[in-house]
Amino acid sequence: MASSFQLEMSGIGKQFGGVPALHAVDFTVHGGQIHALLGANGAGKSTLMKILSGAYQPDSGRIAADGTELHITSPAAAKQHGIHCVYQEVDSALVPQLSVAENVMLDALSSGQGSMWVNYRSMDKQVKAILSRLDDSIDIHKKVYELSLAQKQIVLLARILSQDAKVIIFDEPTAPLSDSECEAFFRMMHSLKDAGVACIFITHRLPEVLEHSDMVTVMRDGRKVYTGRTQEITGDGIIGHMLGKTFEEEFPKKDTVIGDVLLQAEGVKRGHKVRGADLEVRRGEIVAVVGLVGAGKTELARILSGADQPDEGSIYLKGKKLSLKQPADAVSAGIVSIPEERRKEGIFIHESVDLNLSIPVLNQVSRLGFISRKKEKALSAKMIGALGVKAASGSQLVKFLSGGNQQKLAIGKWLDSGAEVFIFDEPTKGVDIGAKSDIFRIIGDLADAGKGILYFTCELAEGLGIGDRIAVMSGGTISKVFARGEATQAQLLYYASGGLEEDHEG
Amino acid sequence: MKDKLLNLAFRYGAVVVIIGVIAFFSFRLPYFFTYGNLTDILGSITIVTFVAIGVTLSLVVDGFDLSVGSTVSLTTVGAASLMIWYEQPLWVVIIVPLILGAIIGLVNAFLIVKLRIPDLLATLAVMYIVGGIHKTYAAGYTIYNHMEFPDGTKAPGEMSAAFLQLGQGKWFGIPISAVLLIIAVALVHIFLTRTKYGRQMYVTGGNEEAARLSGIKVKRVRTLAYVASGVFAAIGGIIYASRVGSGQIDAGSPLLMESVAAVFVGFSVFGAGKPNVIGTFIGSVLIGVLVNGLTMMNLQYFTHDIVKGIVLVLALAVTFYVLNRSRT
Numbered sequence: 009m010a011s012s013f014q015l016e017m018s019g020i021g022k023q024f025g026g027v028p029a030l031h032a033v034d035f036t037v038h039g040g041q042i043h044a045l046l047g048a049n050g051a052g053k054s055t056l057m058k059i060l061s062g063a064y065q066p067d068s069g070r071i072a073a074d075g076t077e078l079h080i081t082s083p084a085a086a087k088q089h090g091i092h093c094v095y096q097e098v099d100s101a102l103v104p105q106l107s108v109a110e111n112v113m114l115d116a117l118s119s120g121q122g123s124m125w126v127n128y129r130s131m132d133k134q135v136k137a138i139l140s141r142l143d144d145s146i147d148i149h150k151k152v153y154e155l156s157l158a159q160k161q162i163v164l165l166a167r168i169l170s171q172d173a174k175v176i177i178f179d180e181p182t183a184p185l186s187d188s189e190c191e192a193f194f195r196m197m198h199s200l201k202d203a204g205v206a207c208i209f210i211t212h213r214l215p216e217v218l219e220h221s222d223m224v225t226v227m228r229d230g231r232k233v234y235t236g237r238t239q240e241i242t243g244d245g246i247i248g249h250m251l252g253k254t255f256e257e258e259f260p261k262k263d264t265v266i267g268d269v270l271l272q273a274e275g276v277k278r279g280h281k282v283r284g285a286d287l288e289v290r291r292g293e294i295v296a297v298v299g300l301v302g303a304g305k306t307e308l309a310r311i312l313s314g315a316d317q318p319d320e321g322s323i324y325l326k327g328k329k330l331s332l333k334q335p336a337d338a339v340s341a342g343i344v345s346i347p348e349e350r351r352k353e354g355i356f357i358h359e360s361v362d363l364n365l366s367i368p369v370l371n372q373v374s375r376l377g378f379i380s381r382k383k384e385k386a387l388s389a390k391m392i393g394a395l396g397v398k399a400a401s402g403s404q405l406v407k408f409l410s411g412g413n414q415q416k417l418a419i420g421k422w423l424d425s426g427a428e429v430f431i432f433d434e435p436t437k438g439v440d441i442g443a444k445s446d447i448f449r450i451i452g453d454l455a456d457a458g459k460g461i462l463y464f465t466c467e468l469a470e471g472l473g474i475g476d477r478i479a480v481m482s483g484g485t486i487s488k489v490f491a492r493g494e495a496t497q498a499q500l501l502y503y504a505s506g507g508l509e510e511d512h513e514g
Numbered sequence: 515m516k517d518k519l520l521n522l523a524f525r526y527g528a529v530v531v532i533i534g535v536i537a538f539f540s541f542r543l544p545y546f547f548t549y550g551n552l553t554d555i556l557g558s559i560t561i562v563t564f565v566a567i568g569v570t571l572s573l574v575v576d577g578f579d580l581s582v583g584s585t586v587s588l589t590t591v592g593a594a595s596l597m598i599w600y601e602q603p604l605w606v607v608i609i610v611p612l613i614l615g616a617i618i619g620l621v622n623a624f625l626i627v628k629l630r631i632p633d634l635l636a637t638l639a640v641m642y643i644v645g646g647i648h649k650t651y652a653a654g655y656t657i658y659n660h661m662e663f664p665d666g667t668k669a670p671g672e673m674s675a676a677f678l679q680l681g682q683g684k685w686f687g688i689p690i691s692a693v694l695l696i697i698a699v700a701l702v703h704i705f706l707t708r709t710k711y712g713r714q715m716y717v718t719g720g721n722e723e724a725a726r727l728s729g730i731k732v733k734r735v736r737t738l739a740y741v742a743s744g745v746f747a748a749i750g751g752i753i754y755a756s757r758v759g760s761g762q763i764d765a766g767s768p769l770l771m772e773s774v775a776a777v778f779v780g781f782s783v784f785g786a787g788k789p790n791v792i793g794t795f796i797g798s799v800l801i802g803v804l805v806n807g808l809t810m811m812n813l814q815y816f817t818h819d820i821v822k823g824i825v826l827v828l829a830l831a832v833t834f835y836v837l838n839r840s841r842t
Contacts, residue, residue, distance in 0.1 A: 315727055339729030353723050367717060367728045370710035377709045421728070 013039030013074060015091075015175055015206060020069035022055055029055045030230045032069065037175060037206040037223075042197060044209045044217040044238070047227035048250050048468075048501075053210055056227070057177050060208075061093040062086035073174070087115075090174030094181060096302075098160045104153035109135040111152050112166045138166045141203070142196050157280070158189035165196065176200065177208045182216060183302035184280050194220050212300040213483075214243045214505040228252050247501050262452045266476065267291030268326070270460035271343065271429045273312060276321035281307040283484035284321070289429065289460040294451065296463045296475025297486075300504050304484040305464040306348050309433040312462065313345030314338030325429070339368065344422040346415075348433040348464075354418035355406055362388040362402040364417050368425045391420045396446050412443020419450055429460045436470065448474060468500045480504050524836040525785035528793075528829060532800045539807035546807060549687060557689035559802035561586075561750045561757065564695060565766075566773035566780075566794045567702055568746030572633075573777060573789040574706065575739040576719035577626065580637040582747040582773065584645035585618050586766025589751025591648045594657040594673070594761025601671035608752060615748025618644055619741035626740070627733045641770075649763060657761030673759055681756030691753050698749075702791045715739060716788070775822060776801055779829040787837050800825065 015037050022030040030052050037043045047053045058064045060071065062083040071078045073089060080086045086093075095101060102111050109128075110117065112135045117126065135148050143162050146155070152163060161181060168176060178197070182190045197207055197220065209221055217224060217238070224241060226234040226249040234241075234249040272288040281304040289295045299305050310316045312323060314332035323330045325341055332338050335345070347353040355364050365388045366373050373383040388402040395416040399409055406414060415435060422430065432451070436444050451474065455461050465471050471478050478495055480488045480503040488503040540547035565582050572579035589611035596602040596610060618640065625636035655661065659672035683690040706712035718725045718735045726732045747766070754765050779800060780786070780793025804825065805818050 313727070334731065334733075335727045336729045336731045344729075345727060347727055352721070353727050356717055356721050356724055358720060359717070363713070363717070367713070367725075367730070370713060374710045377711060379708055379710055379713060425729075 013174055013206060016072045017060065018070055020056065020059060020066045022059060022064060022067050028230055033232045035225060035232065037208055039204045039206045040201055041222045042201050042207045042209055042220055043223040043225065044211065044221035045225050046217065046246060046250060051227040052230040053227055057210065061091055061177060087171065090172050092168040092173050093177040094164055094179065096180050096183060098164050101164055102152050102160055105151060107149050107151055108146055108163055109148040111163050112138060112170055114167060115171060138169050141199060142166055157184050158192060173205055175206045179210050180302055182211060182213065186280060212505055214246060218243060226250055247498050250501065251497050262456055264292040264455045266293045267458065270326060272324040274322050276308065276311055276318045278307060278311055278316060278318050281484055282311060285486050287479060287486055289462055291458045291460055292455050293476045294455050294461040294463055294474055296465060296471035296478045297481050298465055298468055298471035298478060298500055298504060299481030301466055303481045305481055306433055309345065309431050309464050313343055313431050342426065342428040344425060344427040345431040346418050346433065346435055348437065350415055350418050355414055357407040358405065360403045360405055361399050361417060364406055365391050365421050368421050372424065391423060395420045395450060412439040415439055415447060430454055431462045433464045468497045472497065482506050520836055524782060524832055527832050528779060528783045528796065532796065535803055543807065543810050546810060553688050555802045555806045556692040559798045560689065560691040560695045561754050562769050562772050562776065563795060563798040564750040565747050565769050566776040566798055567698060567791055568743035569773050569777045570789045570791050570794045571739045572743040574715045574719050575736045577633040577736060577739060578637065579622065579740060579743040580634065580770065581618060581622060581640040581644055582743060583766040583770030584641045585615055585744055585747035586751040586754060586769055587764055588644050588648035589614055589748040590755045590765045591652045591657060591761040593752050593755040597673050597677060598657050598659060598669050598671045604674060604676055607677060611748045611752050612745055615744035616741050619744030623737035623740040627736050652761065652763055654763065656763055677756050678759060681753045699791055699795045706791060772801065775826040778826060782829050782833040
């Protein structure tokens with residue numbers, strides 16, 4: 009049943025602190041359609057969807073449903089107009105201690121209207137009726153924390169359906185799901201479509217788009233660059249639109265001597281995110297691990313640096329098997345990490361530059377356990393010079409430094425630790441151009457000194473620019489490895505979007 | 515302007531209040547500002563300050579130890595019984611309670627670090643257990659020299675003069691225990707600010723995940739903090755037994771909140787904004803001065819808690835108001 013419902017966004021513009029995120033974007037969805045929304049990271053998909061769901065206010069443009077203009081001033085207003093969003097983090101939207109039935113009816117329970125008494129019998133009946141449209145195998149009296157991730161998604165959907173939903177936005181719904189759960193999910197999405205709901209489907213996985221969507225819209229750099237019927241476009245065509253013509257950044261890449269294997273990971277698995285990854289890095293080599301958001305890069309990086317333990321698989325350093333119970337074990341073996349969440353995990357923002365730089369090498373600046381302020385100052389001054397950190401003095405608090413300088417400290421603290429393997433997770437995120445090239449230079453110098461570098465990034469161009477080898481990660485595995493100069497961005501994107509040569513899991 | 519005033523209040527507020535309070539009492543009470551009275555004040559705060567040092571250490575690693583009060587009770591009764599019931603030599607009387615304190619710290623650490631029970635809840639439970647153990651062990655009696663048991667027999671031992679020196683002896687009018695306290699404060703201060711272990715404790719408390727990823731063994735650091743907390747409470751308990759010359763049941767219960775108050779007053783001393791042992795000591799002094807002065811002004815005992823509570827609220831208000839402003 010295709011309904012005539014039509015939601016139209018036209019001329020939507022949005023700026024963040026003077027930086028334009030969206031340029032006059034037009035986007036239209038129809039009831040009874042699955043509309044895939046694609047784009048590389050930072051293309052503006054999420055911003056557009058946040059405007060639609062009321063989280064942001066547009067600077068310009070209008071939103072209309074069946075011709076009448078909507079004023080979506082808050083998420084609650086969006087819900088009143090029947091626009092709902094299923095975020096990737098389903099857990100944040102559900103109350104784990106309550107039952108399935110209570111969660112489905114949460115909006116009704118928390119609204120000011122209706123009786124103050126909860127009628128459990130009629131509630132159960134309503135919830136069963138809704139769930140029968142999705143998946144009736146879920147026991148509605150179970151507590152939500154007992155459910156699997158896929159089941160939680162269903163509960164969240166049921167909650168949306170308990171209200172009058174006209175548009176549902178799915179933000180990368182399949183990223184955390186297993187293959188069979190994905191199939192179930194798509195069955196559900198098709199049944200919603202048949203019920204006349206307009207489904208907006210954000211994903212990075214091209215095969216899913218080609219198989220399940222009716223319409224495709226591609227965004228790039230805050231603009232809509234393509235809209236059309238899915239039958240009329242190929243995967244390569246979509247990739248072409250996603251990349252457009254991008255200018256390559258200059259990377260100061262040195263030629264280094266590549267030596268023996270340093271770090272080697274075999275069949276590393278953990279939960280749904282890392283599903284059997286193999287990877288190796290040699291002396292003097294920079295291995296760029298590229299993949300889209302949600303491919304499992306951060307999770308793999310954390311396992312290799314000892315922050316999380318793998319369920320299966322083994323990690324070798326110079327041929328010796330490691331058992332990493334905590335990051336301290338990795339550090340003492342010579343594997344150090346520069347984590348993605350630098351302000352939360354990489355540095356101590358309420359402390360001084362000196363303290364941040366000396367933390368991993370306290371032994372070197374202390375005698376009999378007593379820290380020598382003189383040695384600490386000297387170390388810090390040396391590092392500040394070598395890294396080009398712009399700080400007033402070593403006693404300045406790190407929270408007053410720019411993101412790029414903070415990142416240099418997160419790297420710099422390891423330089424004197426004698427580490428041999430450096431694991432970088434999105435080191436250029438939130439870093440300005442100048443600091444970026446400094447960071448590339450530091451990484452190049454490390455490789456030149458015979459260190460092994462693992463460089464996890466979702467910026468494909470960066471991976472191509474810096475890597476001696478480029479490993480593409482997708483769906484928790486390394487789907488393809490290219491040598492330097494072998495790959496183009498389009499190829500990387502193809503493999504990163506789930507275009508496999510063969511199924512590695514089989 | 516307003517910010518500057520606030521920061522000044524934050525930095526020097528506690529110190530100004532202490533000086534003001536001392537000046538006020540000195541002016542009103544002729545005997546307040548005398549050598550004898552000041553050393554008395556110092557003596558009166560030693561036990562609670564030893565306990566407060568332990569609480570400071572648990573707070574440095576972003577934990578909390580509620581079990582220190584009952585640890586004091588257990589070790590007081592333990593030390594007294596070893597001397598009076600079992601006639602043990604001095605070194606046993608001192609070592610065994612210290613070991614008991616360390617064991618309680620290990621239990622806390624096991625519950626918090628290994629089983630991941632929130633620290634307040636874990637140490638609350640341990641507080642009850644230890645409190646119950648010490649009452650069961652003493653069968654509800656205060657342990658005093660040659661005490662008479664219900665069956666008519668008498669305890670064989672009494673507290674030795676050497677042991678009593680610890681809590682009651684004086685050097686040049688200064689209580690020996692206060693001298694020990696000042697040495698302990700100095701050592702812990704050096705430990706926390708000058709050694710790498712102290713540094714590791716502070717960064718673990720400041721940002722545990724960043725500390726972990728920097729290669730610090732955060733579990734071990736936190737465990738040691740709880741063990742140290744138990745040991746310092748045990749020192750408080752030993753001195754308590756020596757001070758009163760007997761093993762009082764439930765001696766430590768009132769010490770818990772008082773030591774916590776001292777630590778939080780210490781947060782605001784010199785604008786530290788974090789647990790620090792010098793601040794803890796000053797916080798303790800402030801409370802000691804207040805109690806001493808109020809007693810001399812003939813205020814009734816039970817009104818003291820009101821004053822202590824107000825001091826704590828003021829210190830907390832200044833600390834957290836300023837800290838939250840500067841963080842956002």
